[in-house]
Amino acid sequence: MIPLSALPTPALLVDLDRLERNIAAMAGAFAAAGVALRPHIKTSKCWEVARRQLDAGAIGFTCSTAAEVAWLQSRGVGDLLWAHIPIGPRKVAFVVDSIAQHGGGLTVSLDSVEAARPLSAAAVTAGVTVPFVLEINTGHARLGVEPASAVATATAIAALPGLRLRGVLTHEGHISVLASRPDLEQAGAAAGTLLVSVADALRAAGLPVEVVSVGSTPGATSAPFVPGITEGRPGTYVYFDGNQTRLGSCSLDQCAQTVLARVASVQRAGRPIIDAGIKAMSSDTIAAAGGVGVVLDRADVTFPEANEEHGFLSDGGEVPLAVGDLVRLVPNHACGTTNMWSHLYAVRGDVAVERWEISARY
Numbered sequence: 001m002i003p004l005s006a007l008p009t010p011a012l013l014v015d016l017d018r019l020e021r022n023i024a025a026m027a028g029a030f031a032a033a034g035v036a037l038r039p040h041i042k043t044s045k046c047w048e049v050a051r052r053q054l055d056a057g058a059i060g061f062t063c064s065t066a067a068e069v070a071w072l073q074s075r076g077v078g079d080l081l082w083a084h085i086p087i088g089p090r091k092v093a094f095v096v097d098s099i100a101q102h103g104g105g106l107t108v109s110l111d112s113v114e115a116a117r118p119l120s121a122a123a124v125t126a127g128v129t130v131p132f133v134l135e136i137n138t139g140h141a142r143l144g145v146e147p148a149s150a151v152a153t154a155t156a157i158a159a160l161p162g163l164r165l166r167g168v169l170t171h172e173g174h175i176s177v178l179a180s181r182p183d184l185e186q187a188g189a190a191a192g193t194l195l196v197s198v199a200d201a202l203r204a205a206g207l208p209v210e211v212v213s214v215g216s217t218p219g220a221t222s223a224p225f226v227p228g229i230t231e232g233r234p235g236t237y238v239y240f241d242g243n244q245t246r247l248g249s250c251s252l253d254q255c256a257q258t259v260l261a262r263v264a265s266v267q268r269a270g271r272p273i274i275d276a277g278i279k280a281m282s283s284d285t286i287a288a289a290g291g292v293g294v295v296l297d298r299a300d301v302t303f304p305e306a307n308e309e310h311g312f313l314s315d316g317g318e319v320p321l322a323v324g325d326l327v328r329l330v331p332n333h334a335c336g337t338t339n340m341w342s343h344l345y346a347v348r349g350d351v352a353v354e355r356w357e358i359s360a361r362y
């Protein structure tokens with residue numbers, strides 16, 4: 001039990017009351033709708049968080065890297081979706097070895113015959129079957145086949161030996177650019193509806209589709225609840241962040257992740273310098289309207305700029321911050337901030353109660 005004032009700064013904090021509420025609320029909404037919850041692990045990369053999500057009913061996790069997959073397998077999690085194309089010999093070998101070693105438990109994502117062929121060849125050589133979902137572009141235009149090509153691509157990949165089609169997946173990340181929450185809700189539902197129509201087309205072509213998977217935090221109140229969707233993969237919801245407050249996914253008092261920092265210098269009036277910069281916050285702004293993060297409990301103070309180890313606050317001079325003052329900063333993007341740190345402090349109120357490891361970073 002360490003009071004915040006005695007922690008080293010900068011420090012990464014997670015508020016346990018908020019974390020527990022975020023986990024329970026998302027798990028409750030999914031359970032009530034009968035939709036499986038497969039959170040993205042990249043937001044926390046922390047077993048103590050993951051364990052709480054599993055205890056609340058998560059069926060397993062979505063992963064973005066091989067390191068996340070290997071780490072969760074080492075913790076005994078038996079249902080993982082690697083939502084990233086396993087391209088190149090090392091990733092192909094990793095998938096095949098991991099399925100051979102664990103007897104399954106891993107599904108990968110594919111969107112082309114070209115990426116599928118080496119995986120098929122390696123699976124045949126190893127004598128294993130690799131389950132996959134076909135990624136569909138519902139508007140984000142990152143990975144994913146166009147809906148009109150889905151049947152042809154799924155048929156071609158499913159015909160390759162050593163691979164087994166399980167269904168379809170989309171990441172409705174494009175809805176984050178929409179300014180109004182009703183527009184965003186509508187776009188999330190539209191992405192879900194489009195994915196369900198692709199799933200139906202695959203079934204009509206005689207292909208097996210058991211998984212129809214959407215995933216994002218801004219879309220977590222719309223896309224998963226379209227009839228025909230079987231699972232949702234929100235990740236950021238576990239902490240929320242500055243971007244999600246701007247998108248209306250949460251309020252600031254639901255944000256569980258903060259960076260604790262101290263004012264180190266106030267040589268220039270109105271411009272306090274803190275001991276947390278880009279290496280504490282990450283430079284990931286995504287939807288942020290400028291700024292490095294949100295200053296908690298001081299709506300009059302902004303965080304417009306940072307160097308690596310220094311942050312530049314702006315306090316307007318009315319209630320000036322003083323050297324030694326503590327500030328708590330809500331990152332713009334929780335997942336990017338997590339990847340900057342090797343451990344975090346779990347806090348209740350103003351006391352750090354535990355120190356948790358962050359795993360599987362780059």
Ligand SMILES: Cc1ncc(COP(=O)(O)O)c(C=O)c1O
Pocket residue numbers: 040062083170171215216217218233234235236237335
């Ligand atoms: C494939 C995939 N699924 C799910 C998610 C989770 O989305 P969010 O971070 O909005 O919760 C992401 C996030 O980038 C993703 O890329």
